[in-house]
Amino acid sequence: MGIENSALDVCSEHRMPPERRVAFEGFETGRRFLVCAQPQPQNCGFVGWVDPEWPHTMQNALLKLWEMLEDNKSARRDDNLENSLKNHQLTEEKRNLDANYDKLVEDVNQLFNAQEERVMDLSYLKDKMNAHGAESSSDVVAVMKTEIEKKEAEIMEFKGKYSVLMNLAEAQGRVIRTQKANHLKEKEKLSEENYNLKVQVDKLTNSEEKLNDDIVVLNIHIDGLKKGIENLIKRGDELKLQIADQLMALEKNQEKLKMIRDILDG
Structure with a gap:
């Protein structure tokens, strides 16, 4: 399987970029996923899937x-x-x-x-x-x-x-x-x-x-x-x-109209 460093995610334990691999077993064949890049026994395993199901x-x-x-x-x-x-x-x-x-x-x-x-x-x-x-x-x-x-x-x-x-x-x-x-x-x-x-x-x-x-x-x-x-x-x-x-402008226009009406009525 191919290995490729990815900076999109990090493994939760080491906070380091994981390796990208490709599944080659069962119904997940061809689906890419991320795993911890640390060697054994420090490797914390699976990180997440890259491709959708x-x-x-x-x-x-x-x-x-x-x-x-x-x-x-x-x-x-x-x-x-x-x-x-x-x-x-x-x-x-x-x-x-x-x-x-x-x-x-x-x-x-x-x-x-x-x-x-x-x-x-x-x-x-x-x-x-x-x-x-x-x-x-x-x-x-x-x-x-x-x-x-x-x-x-x-x-x-x-x-x-x-x-x-x-x-x-x-x-x-x-x-x-x-x-x-x-x-x-x-x-x-x-x-x-x-x-x-x-x-x-x-x-x-x-x-x-x-x-x-x-x-x-x-x-x-x-x-x-x-x-x-x-x-x-x-x-x-x-x-x-x-x-x-527009609502604010409408409120201002309504206030102006009210002032004009008040002046006309006075």
Whole structure:
């Protein structure tokens, strides 16, 4: 707030010129006032207002502005807290996803290695079975077929696990993308709300400026009326003096007329 020495008033305790300041809180915002110029703890505080009380419309507009400012600050704090929590959640999910992805890569490599080993085992069994051919007994053939079916079942099982892991990775990716998209939508909504709030604040600020201009014009008219009243009072005093002079002259004329009548009657 600005500080300006004023010799129009003095503080009651020190009889010294006060400082002129400007209020910046509540419905008194913009209104100038005087305070004691002495430093603490000798300062005796508030001396008086310089400007008259603001009109009720302007007070309501100022209160609305301050209320909107506090609401905006509160909303920003809430949004910052919410965004921090969301960022923390996304960071944790990304960390978990990275860990799951590394685990998935490791599992897939193990699956491929195991599958290659089982394919080699299967090829070996088939070659061995073909090598023995007709000389193999029916029991040996049955055992080999059973082993081959077992190996094929294991391969199918590993393929199923691989498919599950791929689906899990895809699902996790969709979750992350969805959360990021929701976060962007909420951010855009917040930006739009902040813009609308700024528009409302600008409108109220323009209204306040117009009210200030109206007050200046009103003060000019009041000063003109005060000067007119002073002139009327001054003119009234002059008329009173003129009337008094005329009354005195009338009394003197009446005395002269009486003297003339007395002379004529005598």
